Amino acid sequence: MNSPFSLPEASTHAVTVDRIFYLLLVLSGATVVLVFGLILLFAVRYRRGSSAKRGPMPEFLRREFEIGWTLATLLSFVFLFWWAGSADLSSLAAPAGSLEIHVVAKQWMWKTQHPSGAREINALHVPLGQPVHLLMSSQDVIHSFFVPAFRVKQDVVPGRETDIWFQASKLGVFPLLCAEYCGTDHSVMRGKITVMRPEDYARWLVQQPEGDDLAHEGAKLFVSQGCSGCHAGSSNVHAPRLAGIYGRMVQLSDGRTVKADDGYIRDSILQPKRDVVAGYDAIMPSFKGLLDDGELQSLTAYIRSLAEEGSHD
Amino acid sequence: MTDALLAGDLPLPPRPDYLRHGSTIASWLTTTDHKRIAILYAITITFFFFLGGAAVTAVRLELFEPNGWLLTSDTYNKLFSFHGIIMVWFFLVPSIPNTLGNFLLPLMIGAPDVAFPRLNLFSWYLTIAAGAFTVYALLAGGVDTGWTFYTPYSSMFSNSHVFAAAAGVFVVGFASIATGVNFIATTHMLRAPGMTWFRLPLFVWAIYATSLIMVLATPVLAISLLLVIAERVLGLPIFDPARGGDPILFQHLFWFYSHPAVYIMVLPAMGVVSEVIPCFARRRIFGYDFMVYAMLAIAGIGFFVWGHHMFVSGQSALASLVFSFLSFIIAVPSAIKVFNWTASLFRGQISFESPMLYSLGFVGLFTTGGLSGLFLASIPVDVHVTDTYFVVAHFHYIMVGGSVSAFFAGLHFWWPKVTGKLYPESWAKFAAILMYAGFNMTFLPQFFAGYLGMPRRYHTYPAEFQIYNVMSSAGAGVLAVAYLLPLGYLTWSLFYGGRAGNNPWAATGLEWTTTSPPPPKNFDRQPRVDRGPYEYHAEGMSAGTDAPEVQNARDIR
Incomplete structure (x- = not known):
């Protein structure tokens, strides 16, 4: 069983995603503290019958004030978009020389095939530190290839080929899950991604039953x-x-x-x-x-x- | 002559209020009175709310154990699908617009009824017919596609009652459209003399903006479900890739409706809260015109963000970027509204009756839910958390935490006006606090489970997520109690509650100037309007400094 409190960052991409995630967390936390803090402050200070000052509203609480916070919100959101969007763009295409692995999804299993022809069911062995490019298609309904530890997910769609790539950065066994609802046994359409040292991967590959590539x-x-x-x-x-x-x-x-x-x-x-x-x-x-x-x-x-x-x- | 005589109160012949205007079943089932139709809707959606709640109770019980102990996978899938379909289309979409909106829209603008009273009744019958289809789908064996009906699963692979369920949603869409048309026409045509657009209460603006979305977006839902039925029943290839169709096309059509539908569910909630907060803070709403523009902006931009549901579907990277950008932009008007509600408390004379507690609960939960939306607008983070419990938590914070809290705020705020009765306030306060606590207990753990990688719609799940599911299920128990309490004490108040005055909260707004409950045609005399909606104090001032006894005085207006 994996830890219920933390998720390993097992790919290069995971680090990028977590960096954006934590920045958003800090910003959201600050906003929550601000909004909840002000509501609590006002609720106590301006409770009915309190002796706090009322009277004319202060000068600065005018239209300019409202336009000001609108613009501030807008600018910070545009910044977030730019930051998250550029991280997305830079991870779009798989690098040249990636290990190409074909994935076929069907109700309710994952079939993977290595360039050598070795096949696996609900499992995938990949070498550490080498980009892996998955070319995926579905034989029936839409599935979704989801490896939480790598922070990657891609729907696998019938009638077309979708792709995704990652570069594992930690040794170990990580869960592979189907994230798009696909019928009765959707929740057991799971597998294991095993990240091995490149030399172990090569050895493992040789031991696989001979299959035509x-x-x-x-x-x-x-x-x-x-x-x-x-x-x-x-x-x-x-x-x-x-x-x-x-x-x-x-x-x-x-x-x-x-x-x-x-x-x-x-x-x-x-x-x-x-x-x-x-x-x-x-x-x-x-x-x-x-x-x-x-x-x-x-x-x-x-x-x-x-x-x-x-x-x- | 006395003042009362001058005002015309005494010489009028006694006339029954709308509740006592006729007492036969037929007088209710053939009524064209918008207030009675609102009551019919209220009974209907209460039934569906507890039906959808029962389904999810079984789901939450099942999730106590990672490998299930109560249900089969198929039953589980059917229960969460039924929960979604019922709660979205038979509770949330009609909840505030068709009950509070129906009841209050004419009262707030000083009209005797909606523009098309018979269409209003017809739309209720459509809802009943649609509900019958959907309940039939459940009784006949259920539907297991999820509320999203994704193809090609729904059109080619599911062995459940997709046709009946889709037909139910198809029909209820027409009820939605009819109601929307009715409200738009009412707002345009029936405003009382002096009720200019910028004297409209924000609740009316909210219902108006919601109606625009209903009329413009719902036809697209009807089309997409019709295409699913065409493929499933007639074998017409629309989404089947093997015959030239495209399964992703369905997602574009579906979310073109279903994202704006989120705003159908949340805009009316914003409207309710914008009425309640000024009343209990004794303050003008801060930035009235910004609130109006923000709602219209949400309604407009809401049509162009649907692609953020599809970042992992295989849509082009360019499309994803555009949808991501617009999703950030639409968060701006929502943020403005939160800031304005907060600023409306500044220098108020705040009291904390149950409607105010529910409203503050709304602001808290909506803020939390809205901020989690920023994570989902960021493509790299969305790719990781989409289709996980993070998304489940996010939309429940907005649509259940937000909208349902606001629905209860409105229900308690206008209950004296609707029924003429007062409910036990301490019970109501207790329920409001319990609801806030129970909600967070249920859904806060789901953010963690989702980020750690627990996919949604999982009947069984990896054991490391059990702790979050147990917390969630326990919280759901608390939440269920909080939802059942009002059913109890509000029903009690119908029989034993004290008589409510015309304006128990000393609120502004035309609906408080008529009797509680109102007469069949709403006003004995044509109201005239000569001021803005929230004149709790003079322009440029803050809340008055009268002693609390005076502030609390009932029926001062």
């Missing part, structure tokens, strides 16, 4: 689902080659340019008519309903691996 699974799907029939180099159907495409800017037939990232690849598989690449006909069929979220992640990983191979050339 995502890209290899994707490569099999690429053939079995018929993608290779058009997109392979030997095909005589006029379809874009995929090697090296990941991460590049792509010119679309309607003049727009988009970046070929995870979201774009996912959309292109599910809704191929939406963003057609310039120079090609919109002949690709949709794979909506034919692939589940895990398979989509595998295919995306395969296409990404093609990019990496391309860069080695």
Whole structure:
């Protein structure tokens, strides 16, 4: 059992959040002391029949006074917004070179998969001090990936991929909770995040049962689902080659340019008519309903691996 | 001729007040008198309040143990959903506007009734019909979506009575809209001669601002629930991502209503407190016009902050920043109001009857709740505490601590006017203090539990949170007693209470110039208004320095 009175700051992000939290706590505390103090003071001093001075109101309690405290409140709130907002912006994107882990949520469990292909259920092992980037999707309803010790939370939504990243800064086992109500067993949709030293993590990873990594699974799907029939180099159907495409800017037939990232690849598989690449006909069929979220992640990983191979050339 | 004769009191034929104007059941069920409709609403929402309270009693009992001991998960989920749906739409939204607002709005502006008396009655029948749907949903087996009806859970996955519950909320929305339209028209059309906009009591301004929100926001709720029903019953893909829908769309629609709905629940409370505090402090309200502008600003900006419910939903970072900024901005007018209430006590002649105790309780709880709102407007902190008990504590401080305290303040303040009876003051003071204590005992621990990471809507929870849940559940017991006490002594006062005079608090305001209880058409003579709403003393002065006996004198006006 964890301590009921304190929450560890187990990620770099947790320190930032707590700093804002404590500043807000101090400001709120000061306001509470001011307001409650004045109410108590007035309640005692100006109780009915007390001998305190009444008579004409003092000069300074005029309109300017009211405008003054309105402006003071406004300015302090704008400052709070700026401070909290800039902390949010600086933690938006995962740093390059993060460890990418795929998460699939379903009623009522968390499935995680490491880049090596190792899988876990309701558990996740991560190395200390290395940014970890989670790419998440849901197979049914909305869930929310919540690790209180890391101060991170992100809804996991069906039909799209959401992401979140953190860098663990403390060794230990921390609770993973589902924070978005998802039905009967919502409250038991919990897991454990284990933070290990990088060398322990590497050792742990090796001990996991052999599993194909995502890209290899994707490569099999690429053939079995018929993608290779058009997109392979030997095909005589006029379809874009995929090697090296990941991460590049792509010119679309309607003049727009988009970046070929995870979201774009996912959309292109599910809704191929939406963003057609310039120079090609919109002949690709949709794979909506034919692939589940895990398979989509595998295919995306395969296409990404093609990019990496391309860069080695 | 004597003064009384000149004033026209003696020659009038005796006429019964509105309560004794007709005594059959039919005379109540077909009444178009806004005061009787207010009573019908009061009985209805009292029933729903204790129904919603019973549901949450089971929830709090269950949470004594981390792994449950009384309920199954499904029952637990249905009980908290029922609690939310009933308390939001069948108690809080209609509470002050439809009871006190209905009763007082025409009296305060010197009108014989609301603008559309029959629409007023119709809106009560709509509430009853909607309540029947919702209670049916409970009896048929319950609904387990939470009061938020999030898709795709509600539209595709829940195996409970979503249709009946959503239909109930859909219908009660029309009652809300009808009431809003009625109050807006009444305020515009039926003000007595001399009752200019800036002589309106702040309670009228509050009801007016609330009505604007009801009329503008409620249709969006109706649409979003209709779409849930369309997907669930007709299989029309709206939110299902596998068929081109978007589950997040529902959240935008839902919160576009449900955030302004928070202000539907709290603006009338601000109105009540703005009447009570000047009366018991014997002071003009500080900064009347700022209070008016603050309420209108809250009503307006309230429409543009809904996205702060969705910082972790996957909405764009830019949208989150804009919503965060506006959420900080809307805290400004709320802060102004707290400062003005406090300043209104300065150099007063303050006495502490039960309405004043409830009102000061409101200011304390609203301030606490409002400050916790700043945490939720800050994106990084919100990401950590959203969907935890921190949020549960925050909105209960505003909507239960704040609004319900103010409802009880108003109930006690105007009880002599509504019923013509006096209640036992010591009991009322005791209940007011007990309510403040019980409320903090229940909800203060939830801030801690939430910050430490206890998610909301958890049937079972990690053992480290047990201490907070036990404190909360014990506090809820105290709070329950505090809510039951007024039911007892107010009912007692109906039969055994002393007769109330026309103006037992020596308050300003037109409603105190008529008899207690008022006649069916409110005023025997058309009131004329030649002064502002809170003239407890001359402009630029503070409270008078008469001896307390004179200050306490009943019926001085």
